[in-house]
Amino acid sequence: MKINSSVLLSKYIKAYTLKMVSKAKASHVGGGLSISDLLAVLYNNILYFDSQKPLLESRDRFILSKGHCCAALYATLALKNFFTLRDLNSFAQFGSNFMSHASHKVKGVEFSTGSLGHGLPYAVGKAVAAKSRNKKWEVFVLLSDGELNEGSNWEATLFASHHNLNNLTIIVDYNKLQSLTTVEKTIKIEPLKDKFESFGCYVSEVNGHDHKELKNSLSKTNKKNSPKVIIAHTVKGKGVSFMENRVEWHYKSPDKDQLEMALNEIGVSL
Template sequence: MDWRDLQMGEYSGVTGKTTDFNDDTLLKISKKAREYIIRMVYEAKSGHPGGSLSIIDVLTYLYFNEMNIDPTDQNLAYRDRLIMSKGHASPALYTILALRGFFPVELLMGFRKINSKLEGHVHRGVPGVETSTGSLGQGLGIGLGMALAAKLDSKSYRVFVILGDGEIEEGNIWETMMAASKYKTSNLIAILDRNRVQLDDMTENVMPMGDISAKAASFGWDVTEFNGHDFRDIRRAFAFASQKREKPVFLIANTVKGKGVSYMENTSKYHGSPPANQEEFEKALKEIGAT
């Protein structure tokens, strides 16, 4: 099976080393991914749809158009690495890995269940996952270590780290922001899912973030912002990240929490809660345009 099946609307994985899809195809994939995210959390009766829906377009682009990976050889030495530092967005990562062909999509429905490897938060036992995450603030440091290892081994792979905006309240992030600048890890690319909502409330109410772009730049990173739901703009941001440079890269993805499901958008209510009932579930699928 390959991506053509998916275009026909089947739940099949896309295998093969590289793909180069146009924006329309990426949109179809992310729509399918959104559907799975909703199905997974509703089936599990728990999980984090809000921050999964906000980052899924960026993830779709990364796994289908940007990263040098091969689902048939997960230990490829020169593969690009991705760390989902905001490990509660496990529905998004698991879904995209399945759609990309790392494991059968049928397994997604085992999410958070006793006999499944699909742990509530991102788990390294799942094919394609580079490190377990779930406690916030640690993924950027892990990414730095991987980036340092690439330099030591003269390998050209890149390390992508997805951060939540609430997550950067952690001190570990800023320690690593300094260290990455010191070691000039230009192969380290942080992507901030700037959806402006965290568990309790809007980020600006919980902890005012100020000018994140200026903060990252002052820590010695090359920074750009983009619309995290517009594939053309996502494409532009990663073209910027791919330019030859001396510094690590900090991409700020301006996103919408719960994107695609009206009642989940811009609220903390669905940060860590699934659709409350069958009615909400069906409304979500309908709005996503699930087939």
């Protein structure tokens, strides 16, 4: 499939995410929808990669730390021809490499995640590797907001800042909902921008569904001498009215009718 615009790509990412989660009766569709625009812009406009050579040395490295939203990543990789769209049918099925948490056994997935707080330290390790070998490739890592409860992220941010890792971009999918209720009611993380800034990062806040804003903030020219943090304000369940901002879609899987309604709202038929 040839898709040249990030907007169209994001619609297909959402549509395939919904279809995969529905078929597998899996969870985490809400978070998948909240990162679909981010993934579309990253893979359409920002990251350097060759889908036929997934381990190309000069590629940019993308790590999905919120591994439970891997359906959206698998859909993105299929739409970018790392493998076929038909391969997505095995998502979360017996014996499949397409596990329902991000799996490095899938082409294009750098690192298996699923337990939160692991992606950023790993990304920092890669950024150090690139610096120490004077490589130009960059490292992007996508975290969830609830994930920031994990202390390992703050250990890694301290280190990244101390070592001036300006080849590292930390993106926070700030959809304001976590597993049981809002972030605010669980463990409040505000003022988030101030927190990252006080750790020495270069921080910007964007609308995580506005492709123009995302392109500007993600563009690789980081002239600062510190890691970049992008706080992307998003909506959990984005694009499907009955899923938006509802905690239950962290768990529920759309049935056949709900899938049809959702695809209609996205405006894509598969």
